[in-house]
Amino acid sequence: MSPSPPSVEQVREALSGVVDPEIRRPVTELGMVEHVEVDAAGRVRVRLLLTVAGCPMKDTLTRDTRGAVAALPGVSDVEVELGVMSPEQREALRTQLRGGQAEKEVPFARAGSRTRVFAVASGKGGVGKSSVTVNLAVALAEEGMSVGVVDADVHGFSVPRMLGVDRSPTRVDDMILPPVAHGVRVISIGMFVPGNQPVVWRGPMLHRALQQFLTDVFWGDLDVLLLDLPPGTGDIAISVAQLLPGSELLVVTTPQQAAAEVAERAGSIASQTRQHVAGVVENMSWLELPDGSRLEVFGSGGGARVAESLGRTLGTTVPVLGQVPLDTAVREGGDEGVPVVVRDPGSPAAVALRGVARGLARRRQSLVGASLGLTPSSR
Template sequence: MSTALISSVRAALSTVDDPEIRRPITELGMVESVEVDEFGAAAVRVLLTVAGCPMKAQLTRDVTAAVSRVDGVTSVDVTLGVMTDAQRGELRQTLRGDAPANEIPFAQPGSRTRVYAVASGKGGVGKSSVTVNLAASLAARGLSVGVLDADIYGFSVPRMLGVTGKPTQVDQMIMPPIAHDVKVISIGMFTPGNTAVVWRGPMLHRALQQFLADVFWGDLDVLLMDLPPGTGDIAISVAQLVPSAELLVVTTPQLAAREVAERAGSIALQTHQQIVGVVENMSWLDLPDGSRMELFGSGGGQAVADSLAASTGTRVPLLGQIPIDQSVREGGDNGAPVVLTAPNSPAAQAMGKVADALAARQRSLVGKSLGLTPVR
């Protein structure tokens, strides 16, 4: 057995990331043993975090591919084991450090994650469609992105992102499924079939707190929270649990939608949150002759932005106007966001501009220490 060859194999294994945690398996203590015989046959034993790990097939393929590329290796045999409770405890320590189990990382002063709570006054304005497409667009730009489906009663994000897997639990940490390079969590992943969720306010608050604290999100650049319509329990809980979260208000041009969107945005006055901007969805329909049909009227998005700017005394921009596009609906039904499947479509282009605006923003300094010391 060549020591140099084994070192090369271990170096190759350091390039393999765990599909759920997105960190090298060598750093996570998942490589139990590496052996190479005199004929170049490599035997690698990898420890899964849990016995029912849904990504074990992908992990086996990735390890086999990485080791096969090492010069001198003639064959690769990968066997899988399972971590002990003590090893899972060490893994949690590696990932979370000394942070308390119920600590919300995004609420800490040192957090670098920009949290956007996507809100609307009423249902049916396309808030979830905007959320998943913005998430996919930001991830395609190289950012680390997560989506929290906070619409407990009307969850739809898993279908829209094509998530079919279930979260796995590792020593009190929930590993979120990943789709289109976006980490996703939703109550729909924990309910059988299309079962309705019938909970009162305290249960909703607890579910949101668990999604924020117990899910291992990693080092996110952006977390998008798809809120339920209106100004109910979840909107209040978000302000309490993540005070630095900024509101992104979605509306249609319709007068009725505009009025309730203004009420949804005005919650920022009571919660002291910042409004990052307004997105107008279903702005118009492009006709074959090149003209536009404004099915829901016009000017609603700008009116909401102006009204919220006046009421809050801050700048609230209209970040984008998204036209009606059948491919948006099809992408939502098929779990393939339109920004990925038809990036040149008018709707995808409009959402891409909103994503650019969000990606370019700097993290707010609200609640963060500036490191200043008073002088006598």
């Protein structure tokens, strides 16, 4: 005997397991399920409301919806009809996603925000700062954390290529839904310019772009946000300190003395902006040879020198979080859009980068702004 058709409530319960691939929340929670019908023959009709007419993930939503409903006993057929939210529904959704706040704000600057913000800095270009950023982001996501990346190097953006992002973000009126790659939400000015066109902006426009990335983009509840900064101590570094006063600097250098000296200057900005330096990552530390020996192509000790110098300047201990060897797999992964921690997880560089990520994930969060649950007693 065939099972009875499911109830409308059972279908809606099944749909609660369908997650919007951009917003990362159930479609039932987002008000996207407008209507459900079930007839006596077990035919189910679901009408889904897309946030925008040209939603790039509509095929994924349709497939996931059909699969979730078809798995119910008694279902003979599933029809998924797509509609579009009204302006009023989109406004309600935006307010919901902003936590009830109708006005834009930087969510990571709110009192009590539990998102760790790391600004990945370097004194000069060519030290592998972007490679370190994307691999740490993916490695942290693999640790089960919710992670976002802002490609704040507006003039030298490279994060979309390294993460394999080849589509533009979805806009819900004035809210931007960032693409997700390898479990990481990512935004970059490179997603908004055609081809390989250069971005020729000065200070105020750079500040405004960073501000929009932080306020207009729906990031959700992130555990970690990484910002890939441009080299040096220019406008973006200052804007990060203004917009994200609780952010921590992660300084990337190579062992080379010239690079280390410049990296010290990049990290020393923390003494003026009152930012905390999370630590130093030494990249391209050595090349592992076939016989097991190491060739120190760029010398040695640069990371330790930077950490020691910054510690003296800031009056605190600055750790060396890890040393990442030269590895062709890093370059190949970046070119292919598959970071080395995914593409070749057993490679020396991937092992070192995952070690840095685990160290960051284990670090105790600051108690600044957090309620300690203490009640003063009277005497």
